Amino acid sequence: MTKLWGGRFQKSAESWVDEFGASIGFDQQLVMEDIEGSVAHVTMLGAQEILSTEDVEKILGGLAELKTKAEAGELEFSVANEDIHLNLEKMLTDLIGPVGGKLHTGRSRNDQVATDMHLFLKKRVVEVVNLINVFQKTILEKAEQHVETIAPGYTHLQRAQPISFAHHLMAYFWMLQRDKERFSESMKRIDILPLGAGAMAGTTFPIDRLKSAELLGFSKVYENSMDAVSDRDFIVEFLSNSSLLMTHLSRFAEEIIIWSTDEFKFIELDDAFSTGSSIMPQKKNPDMAELIRGKTGRVYGNLMGLLTVLKGTPLTYNKDMQEDKEGMFDTVHTILGSLKIFEGMVRTMKVNEERLHQAVHSDFSNATELADYLATKGMPFREAHEVTGKLVFTCIQRGIYLLDLPLEDMKAESDLLEEDVYDVLRPEAAVRRRHSLGGTGFDQVRLQIEKAKQLI
Ligand code: ARG
Numbered sequence: 001m002t003k004l005w006g007g008r009f010q011k012s013a014e015s016w017v018d019e020f021g022a023s024i025g026f027d028q029q030l031v032m033e034d035i036e037g038s039v040a041h042v043t044m045l046g047a048q049e050i051l052s053t054e055d056v057e058k059i060l061g062g063l064a065e066l067k068t069k070a071e072a073g074e075l076e077f078s079v080a081n082e083d084i085h086l087n088l089e090k091m092l093t094d095l096i097g098p099v100g101g102k103l104h105t106g107r108s109r110n111d112q113v114a115t116d117m118h119l120f121l122k123k124r125v126v127e128v129v130n131l132i133n134v135f136q137k138t139i140l141e142k143a144e145q146h147v148e149t150i151a152p153g154y155t156h157l158q159r160a161q162p163i164s165f166a167h168h169l170m171a172y173f174w175m176l177q178r179d180k181e182r183f184s185e186s187m188k189r190i191d192i193l194p195l196g197a198g199a200m201a202g203t204t205f206p207i208d209r210l211k212s213a214e215l216l217g218f219s220k221v222y223e224n225s226m227d228a229v230s231d232r233d234f235i236v237e238f239l240s241n242s243s244l245l246m247t248h249l250s251r252f253a254e255e256i257i258i259w260s261t262d263e264f265k266f267i268e269l270d271d272a273f274s275t276g277s278s279i280m281p282q283k284k285n286p287d288m289a290e291l292i293r294g295k296t297g298r299v300y301g302n303l304m305g306l307l308t309v310l311k312g313t314p315l316t317y318n319k320d321m322q323e324d325k326e327g328m329f330d331t332v333h334t335i336l337g338s339l340k341i342f343e344g345m346v347r348t349m350k351v352n353e354e355r356l357h358q359a360v361h362s363d364f365s366n367a368t369e370l371a372d373y374l375a376t377k378g379m380p381f382r383e384a385h386e387v388t389g390k391l392v393f394t395c396i397q398r399g400i401y402l403l404d405l406p407l408e409d410m411k412a413e414s415d416l417l418e419e420d421v422y423d424v425l426r427p428e429a430a431v432r433r434r435h436s437l438g439g440t441g442f443d444q445v446r447l448q449i450e451k452a453k454q455l456i
Contacts, residue, residue, distance in 0.1 A: 033119035040215035062096040106205035114194035193218035197228035200316040239303040270348035302327030
């Protein structure tokens with residue numbers, strides 16, 4: 001079988017060498033983008049009278065046929081034709097004859113492949129942003145149901161202060177909001193067209209790059225043809241934004257996992273998002289959350305992979321860059337899947353209010369309230385901290401909590417403590433009274449939810 005670039009060659013490579021160099025196994029995922037790019041390119045060639053109207057029509061007809069076949073999954077790709085670009089060009093000439101060979105006028109696979117990648121990511125980033133938005137809505141809805149559900153808040157995974165459970169959920173809303181912003185902002189750099197850069201130096205044909213950009217819906221073209229064919233920053237940026245997104249999802253996943261344990265029992269995951277054990281009949285495992293936590297690894301790996309591929313490559317295109325694809329496809333697939341699963345998991349999970357109530361009433365997470373109470377009455381906070389610590393210690397020794405401690409025992413440590421301290425110590429009061437901006441007080445959480453609604 002002769003290669004489309006075979007003219008200069010005396011000898012053909014052995015098939016296993018071809019196989020090693022081929023990208024068709026994975027870049028066939030770019031089939032639609034490659035056809036789209038070719039349609040725009042040939043249309044531009046026609047408009048510039050570089051190709052005759054007749055040739056352009058033939059080529060467009062052939063491309064349309066290939067597109068229909070691609071949609072029906074009827075294209076048969078071959079490793080001998082190396083990649084998606086050469087496969088499609090070969091199919092086109094088989095279909096319409098040698099005129100198909102005119103499609104590549106004024107173009108190189110170098111600007112072609114970069115164009116495909118830009119087109120591909122442009123579409124996928126829109127999907128990612130939409131899915132983040134859907135997930136945020138679900139978090140918001142859950143949060144709205146639990147503004148007055150009090151839960152223990154943690155630092156060091158030790159009970160710290162009581163919080164509104166909605167406040168905890170909303171923390172993830174804001175992380176996702178930043179992710180959404182990062183993906184949206186990155187669009188500015190994905191939305192630049194490399195087509196027309198040729199192999200790397202531009203072309204002698206009187207092409208119109210702005211016309212191609214307009215046809216393909218790009219706002220800009222690369223200003224430098226060498227940069228155009230060697231830039232993969234936009235992919236690195238996508239992988240980096242995805243990594244941070246996965247960091248957030250994996251932190252949330254970890255909490256879901258902890259909350260579903262018998263030790264915590266703060267939530268129960270829906271059966272649809274859990275699995276059983278093949279040996280232990282009592283088990284209900286949070287597999288999906290664990291898997292998302294685990295998949296974070298491959299997304300980080302894809303980022304490190306591409307950074308390493310690009311490091312030290314000289315300008316301009318190098319075959320190394322073929323290695324940009326699998327990690328990108330894998331990341332797109334992984335984050336879209338993770339977002340979808342996570343949304344369903346949160347939408348269907350049951351929050352165990354009773355258990356949360358119990359938890360928050362059987363700890364010392366209201367100790368700060370006592371210290372604040374004393375400080376409000378004029379005692380220096382440091383001293384108030386000390387007095388409270390002593391009272392906590394007394395309680396621990398007696399096996400009771402602060403709310404159970406009689407006033408006379410309190411007074412033994414400080415005269416400033418009065419009957420009204422018990423109101424302040426109630427977890428509900430502890431939450432309600434934290435109405436500093438962005439705090440967990442119910443009114444602040446409601447305000448936060450209102451602000452959040454404007455963003456989705
Ligand atoms: N399959 C190649 C890639 O994905 C396409 C570009 C090939 N260009 C070249 N000059 N060999 O990077």
